[in-house]
Amino acid sequence: MKVSKLVGSRFKEKPADCVIDSHALMVRGGYMKYVGNGIFSEFPTLRKITAKIENIIRSEMDAIDGQEVLFPVVLPADLWEESGRYDSVGSELLRFTDRNNAKHVLGMTHEEAAVHLVREYAQTYTKYPFMIYQVQRKFRDEARPRAGMIRVREFTMKDAYSFHTSQEDLERYYAIAYKAYNRIFQRAGIPEVVTVASDSGMMGGSLSHEYMLLTPVGEDSIVLCNECDFRANMEAAKTIVENQPGQAEDLECIETPDCKTIEDVCGFLKSDVETSCKAVVYQKNSDDTYVVAFVRGDYEINETKLRNLVGEEIHPADITEDCGLVAGYIGPYQITDKAEVYLDVSLKGIRSMVAGANKEGYHYKGLNLERELGEVTYHDISKIREGGICPCCGKPAITIKRGIEVGNIFQLGTKYTKSMNMQYTDENGELQYPIMGCYGIGVGRLAASICEAKHDEYGPIWPISIAPWEVEVCCLRVDDEETKKVSDEMYQKLLQAGVDVIYDDRDVRPGAMFSDADLIGAPIRVVVSPRNLKESCIELATRDKSYKEMVPVEEAFDAVLKLKQQLFDDINAKVEAYE
Incomplete structure (x- = not known):
């Protein structure tokens, strides 16, 4: 590829609507x-990155016996009605009716x-276990898209689904998928990714991890x-929470005019916020029933837990x-019976x-x-x-x-196979529901996240x-004959060697060329100039500025190949080996 032919313009000014560096770059x-x-539409530069990410993902999924499939983007509503999610999922699910009045x-x-x-295919235990995966465009009607490709409405995602005949087999495969994700x-160059225990949310299931x-x-x-x-x-x-019980006191009802916040009340009564109780009120989406959550005054409600x-x-x-x-x-003593009440462990x-x-x-x-309410049940509904x-x-x-x-x-269990009546006959001739696992990676988000983690003020460092x-x-x-000749030859030799190379052949100022090169972010840069050629050398450098050296022209091609191999070796040295 030559920069003169590359579709997509590069410019110096930071766009006003970009709130994070990766989006702007x-x-x-x-x-x-x-x-x-x-x-967003992807220009060729981003498409090459996402294609390479997809290839890494495919090779790792294939290595753990995944089989690639492709599902439709548009799905009939009755599939989601089978699972119960057509009504339970909120407005982020885009619903529509076609010309035939079908949902x-x-x-x-x-x-x-x-x-x-697979529910017709996998009707006998001899078909299990297996895993299918896809790389597909999806649409989520996100309420607050932000940060460029990091939170979008339309996106490319790899999602995989494994099917098992026992929880033990799911756990065995889950551990394999866990390592494959690492x-x-x-391999994508971000070994610093950490795994955390997470909430399964609308996906359901008993165990989940986020990367x-x-x-x-x-x-x-x-x-x-x-x-x-x-x-x-x-x-x-x-x-x-390890509360200090303190001394019991008589219950008093005290007038607190114009004191509606915990800070106002504690200031008025000259009490500590650590011995106060605040209410946070919600309503159920289904019927608007009131839900009142009480938490210690210096804690916050965790809406997901609630x-x-x-x-x-x-x-x-x-x-x-x-x-x-x-x-x-609002307080927990003598509260209306029209509301559901939950007390946090911090109290x-x-x-x-x-x-x-x-x-x-x-x-x-x-x-x-305990004195005023009698038997009390506490729940973990606050943020750590x-x-x-x-x-x-x-x-x-904790930090x-x-x-x-x-x-x-996710370990999904039988949430979807039961609701959609997927069954198989076990070795005893009895009908059972398969147990599922689910494994997802957002391709565009991963590209943007890598850019966010690896950039400087000039551009990405891919x-x-x-x-x-x-x-x-x-x-x-x-316009210099020798400089052009050496550059052309280097470009052609790298192409013939299978190196993924881009060649800036434009007649532009060096500053503009280097600025564009920084934005393109190729890890290795070969600079050919009349000044260097006077010394029979070219400049070889890395985008992260960790390496820069003048190399004799006749040795430059081999030096580029050696540096490329070294950069790959540095990445592969941090990749876990399969046992």
């Missing part, structure tokens, strides 16, 4: 173009399609322990005059606390939940905090970092395994 570098909200959806995930594909990210690339611009909160190997998504991290406890989708409440709740003064053991009195302008002081107690080692060593989810794996081009030849004077 990929727009400036001619990788993608905005089409609509959360929808359809745009696939945002393909569990239903996977079951539909290898994918290591996170730690970066300050990530939208997920990752809980890590400084004393042990505990890692979890904020949504799945267990909260452990949603899982409630057993259905919830949304922030609209507190009306006739609902029985008094906004700003357990406190003998005297401040809480709303369910009466306009009043709060209780000295509230003791920085410096909190580790659920694994028990030490107060919270940001990360981008680049992959996930790992050689996924770089759009492995080598860029820069001819600094196309």
